[in-house]
Amino acid sequence: xxTRVLLGLAILALLLGPLALAGFxxxxxxxxxxxxxxxxxxxxxxxxxxxxxxxxxxxxxxxGGINGVKxxxxxxxxxxxxxxxxxxxxxxKGKSALLVNPYSTGITYQLIPKAPVDKVVVFSMGYxxxxxxxxRWFPWVFNFPTNYWxxxxxxxxxxxxxxxxxxxxxxxxxxxxxxxxxYGKEANSTLEDLAKTYQFELTLLAVDHPGQxxxxxxxxxxxxxxxxxxxxxxxxxxxxxxxxxxAIGFKMDHFIGNWWSASDADVTPAGEAAKGYKGATFxxxxxxxxxxxxxxxxxxxxxxxxxxxxxxxxxxxNRGIVNAMLxxxxxxxxxxxxxxxxxxxxQVRWGFENLNLTDKRLDELxxxxxxxxIKVSCEDHEGGGPVLIQQWDGKKxxxxxxxxxxxxxxxxxxxxxxxxxxxxxLGYTQRDCSKEK
Amino acid sequence: MIYREAGQFKTSYGADQxxxxxxxxxxxxxxxxxxxFLVPPLIADEYWLQAVLIPLVIYALAALGLNxxxxxxxxxxxxxxxxxxxxxxxxxxLTTAFPGLSILAVFVLAGxxxxxxxxxxxxxxxxxxxxxxxxxxxxAQFFLIWLFNKVAWFTNYASSGTITAPPRTVFGVMVTxxxxxxxxRYVVALGVLAVFALIAKNLVRGRVGRSWMxxxxxxxxxxxxxxxxxxxxLLAFGVSSFYCGVAGAEYVFLYxxxxxxxxxxxxxxxxxxxMVIIGGLxxxxxxxxxxxxxxxxxxxxxxxxxxxxxxMGVALQKQIELMVFGALIIFFLIVEPHGLARLxxxxxxxxxxxxxPH
Numbered sequence: 001x002x003t004r005v006l007l008g009l010a011i012l013a014l015l016l017g018p019l020a021l022a023g024f025x026x027x028x029x030x031x032x033x034x035x036x037x038x039x040x041x042x043x044x045x046x047x048x049x050x051x052x053x054x055x056x057x058x059x060x061x062x063x064g065g066i067n068g069v070k071x072x073x074x075x076x077x078x079x080x081x082x083x084x085x086x087x088x089x090x091x092x093k094g095k096s097a098l099l100v101n102p103y104s105t106g107i108t109y110q111l112i113p114k115a116p117v118d119k120v121v122v123f124s125m126g127y128x129x130x131x132x133x134x135x136r137w138f139p140w141v142f143n144f145p146t147n148y149w150x151x152x153x154x155x156x157x158x159x160x161x162x163x164x165x166x167x168x169x170x171x172x173x174x175x176x177x178x179x180x181x182x183y184g185k186e187a188n189s190t191l192e193d194l195a196k197t198y199q200f201e202l203t204l205l206a207v208d209h210p211g212q213x214x215x216x217x218x219x220x221x222x223x224x225x226x227x228x229x230x231x232x233x234x235x236x237x238x239x240x241x242x243x244x245x246x247a248i249g250f251k252m253d254h255f256i257g258n259w260w261s262a263s264d265a266d267v268t269p270a271g272e273a274a275k276g277y278k279g280a281t282f283x284x285x286x287x288x289x290x291x292x293x294x295x296x297x298x299x300x301x302x303x304x305x306x307x308x309x310x311x312x313x314x315x316x317x318n319r320g321i322v323n324a325m326l327x328x329x330x331x332x333x334x335x336x337x338x339x340x341x342x343x344x345x346x347q348v349r350w351g352f353e354n355l356n357l358t359d360k361r362l363d364e365l366x367x368x369x370x371x372x373x374i375k376v377s378c379e380d381h382e383g384g385g386p387v388l389i390q391q392w393d394g395k396k397x398x399x400x401x402x403x404x405x406x407x408x409x410x411x412x413x414x415x416x417x418x419x420x421x422x423x424x425x426l427g428y429t430q431r432d433c434s435k436e437k
Numbered sequence: 438m439i440y441r442e443a444g445q446f447k448t449s450y451g452a453d454q455x456x457x458x459x460x461x462x463x464x465x466x467x468x469x470x471x472x473x474f475l476v477p478p479l480i481a482d483e484y485w486l487q488a489v490l491i492p493l494v495i496y497a498l499a500a501l502g503l504n505x506x507x508x509x510x511x512x513x514x515x516x517x518x519x520x521x522x523x524x525x526x527x528x529x530x531l532t533t534a535f536p537g538l539s540i541l542a543v544f545v546l547a548g549x550x551x552x553x554x555x556x557x558x559x560x561x562x563x564x565x566x567x568x569x570x571x572x573x574x575x576x577a578q579f580f581l582i583w584l585f586n587k588v589a590w591f592t593n594y595a596s597s598g599t600i601t602a603p604p605r606t607v608f609g610v611m612v613t614x615x616x617x618x619x620x621x622r623y624v625v626a627l628g629v630l631a632v633f634a635l636i637a638k639n640l641v642r643g644r645v646g647r648s649w650m651x652x653x654x655x656x657x658x659x660x661x662x663x664x665x666x667x668x669x670x671l672l673a674f675g676v677s678s679f680y681c682g683v684a685g686a687e688y689v690f691l692y693x694x695x696x697x698x699x700x701x702x703x704x705x706x707x708x709x710x711x712m713v714i715i716g717g718l719x720x721x722x723x724x725x726x727x728x729x730x731x732x733x734x735x736x737x738x739x740x741x742x743x744x745x746x747x748x749m750g751v752a753l754q755k756q757i758e759l760m761v762f763g764a765l766i767i768f769f770l771i772v773e774p775h776g777l778a779r780l781x782x783x784x785x786x787x788x789x790x791x792x793x794p795h
Contacts, residue, residue: 035751037750037751037752037755038752038755038756042752046752075750075751076751077751077752077754077755079755082693082696082697082699082700083492083693083700086487086488086693087488087736090483090484090487090488091484091488094482094483094484106697106699106700109597109599109601109695109697110693110694110695113601113614113615113694113695114615114694116615117615117616129597130596131596131597180586181598181697181699182597182598182599182697185596185597185598186596186597188596189596206586208583208586209699209702418596421595422597422601425601425603426601426603426604426614426615427603427604427614427615427616
């Protein structure tokens with residue numbers, strides 16, 4: 001009888017425990033980390049999460065935090081599932097979260113309407129809703145250094161550079177293989193516009209989630225015999241695509257994946273055959289930069305590394321580092337403007353909107369040449385940053401191009417039109433940037 | 438001793454045929470419904486409402502729909518996700534085309550459209566049964582998802598390919614959209630569930646429900662005594678798809694806010710089927726219990742290590758959670774194959790004797 005009572009009380013305590021824990025104050029800068037270390041997208045999610053955690057650990061260990069305020073974070077597993085992502089966000093936002101990195105376009109779309117209501121910055125670096133690049137409609141959402149539409153235009157520009165000029169694109173065949181989800185479809189409208197302007201033949205091929213079944217897609221590719229293939233894939237779709245491309249003997253150096261389709265996990269399964277595969281990115285791969293030496297010195301040598309030291313330097317690990325760095329610099333921008341106080345979310349939002357990452361600052365951070373300077377403004381939450389093309393040589397990724405500028409004159413008007421459409425759907429009004437300072 | 442109907446005499450047929458004939462039951466259920474309407478909006482915090490209670494109510498409605506089809510009419514269906522998607526996309530198209538229409542009317546109309554689609558996909562049930570019918574409904578699931586992915590008209594040609602719930606008000610209170618507060622959405626979802634649960638309970642107690650159960654138990658004998666299989670099975674598909682369609686519309690409008698077709702994939706169909714199986718096939722209460730089990734247990738398991746102070750990596754935690762969840766499902770199905778509803782019935786039987794055992 002007594003054991004039953006005790007058991008009942010224990011279960012009651014476990015049930016009510018989470019309620020009691022909700023809402024205790026944070027004196028650190030708290031950042032919830034939505035990660036996917038399990039599930040079908042784990043090979044991609046793990047290096048990003050590790051990069052993130054390593055950089056914040058570095059900041060805490062080497063600098064004692066951002067302007068003296070230590071960074072605190074809590075990982076929450078989403079398995080790339082929208083519902084679990086929303087559940088994680090709801091659970092963690094109450095702990096005075098300053099910003100959230102959803103790492104899934106699906107979860108980002110869910111969080112964008114909640115951001116201004118809950119007052120949490122949504123930092124969807126290089127993914128998410130491209131229309132949010134217009135900060136006048138989406139003040140709480142940031143997707144710098146560049147978005148999907150800009151990336152598509154930059155890849156077309158790179159292709160034209162390889163072909164000998166934009167006029168040489170006429171008559172060429174470019175195929176876009178995309179994940180059949182809002183993420184994958186992002187680049188399509190920009191590619192269609194560019195196809196009309198430069199008169200190349202564009203073929204759009206959708207691959208259904210999760211992307212393991214691609215035989216019919218590659219049959220069509222074989223029949224079409226395009227000159228270039230651009231891929232917007234994610235997770236297991238990437239490795240299957242690279243293997244299929246190798247199987248049909250496609251020229252791998254004419255196969256460019258976007259920045260979520262070009263990491264170690266995508267090319268190692270295909271082995272030797274993946275040599276020459278290219279990918280777009282906005283930061284360099286590898287560990288040849290001062291910031292990596294610092295991470296090894298202050299984090300891994302002290303045994304606080306999130307992953308394995310050998311896994312450092314993969315494109316997605318560096319993605320995590322860049323994401324953490326941009327978040328930290330935005331918080332620092334806010335901390336400089338509002339010194340000597342625990343920052344709240346409004347101030348952090350201001351910090352994001354006024355981030356001005358210069359070459360000099362990148363040098364101080366040990367990231368000279370690693371990524372590109374960025375300036376964010378009220379109208380421009382994208383920054384219009386240029387794109388690099390990297391190539392896999394069988395053992396590692398290396399950069400094979402200069403910074404390829406995006407076609408801002410093509411993309412920005414489309415962004416502004418889309419922002420009006422998306423903003424009106426949510427009942428927003430356009431804010432006047434000249435009135436704010 | 439407390440839970441006996443001794444001394445309760447019914448003096449009219451109406452009183453005798455009430456859903457809850459025992460006074461104690463009536464009192465408890467009334468209190469329960471009042472508590473469900475009043476307590477969470479007043480004291481529950483946003484996390485509990487947004488991440489636990491609202492999905493619970495919506496899944497309960499979908500599970501109710503599937504239970505009518507699979508539990509009462511015996512037609513196994515794996516197309517629940519597809520029918521929910523029909524409801525969601527129909528609601529989206531209707532409300533964007535007729536912004537002045539009340540969102541509740543939009544839900545009902547979306548449900549009717551889902552019912553129409555369900556009728557079409559229910560036609561194979563007249564020829565095939567059981568496992569094979571499940572495969573045919575799987576075709577419905579995949580086809581509908583493919584359709585919504587392929588035809589941009591359904592998303593109003595949005596570049597993102599997602600549907601977003603526009604802001605809508607009911608009697609001046611914001612019900613959908615980013616400004617709708619969680620308590621309001623919860624109360625609306627609960628209200629819809631209460632009304633449709635009452636309708637379902639009365640359906641299964643009446644002629645329609647009995648004809649469904651006749652088809653489920655022995656369809657050839659049912660046909661001989663005059664139950665028309667065509668009408669009965671199609672009605673089951675129609676009503677079930679109506680419920681799933683409304684649940685799907687609520688899923689997007691009251692819970693997620695915006696959705697892509699991936700939200701309605703085969704995983705959702707299986708989830709609702711598991712709710713019905715664990716809760717109890719052929720039982721209205723079973724739909725609620727099953728939905729509660731499937732929604733609450735993972736959240737409970739996610740929070741336990743945190744509460745116990747165990748520092749576990751998130752990956753390990755998630756994998757242990759999946760293993761424990763699977764083990765619990767197997768445990769409950771071994772202990773009571775007829776589901777949680779049967780466990781509740783057994784409890785009620787024992788309560789009739791308590792506290793005097795013999």
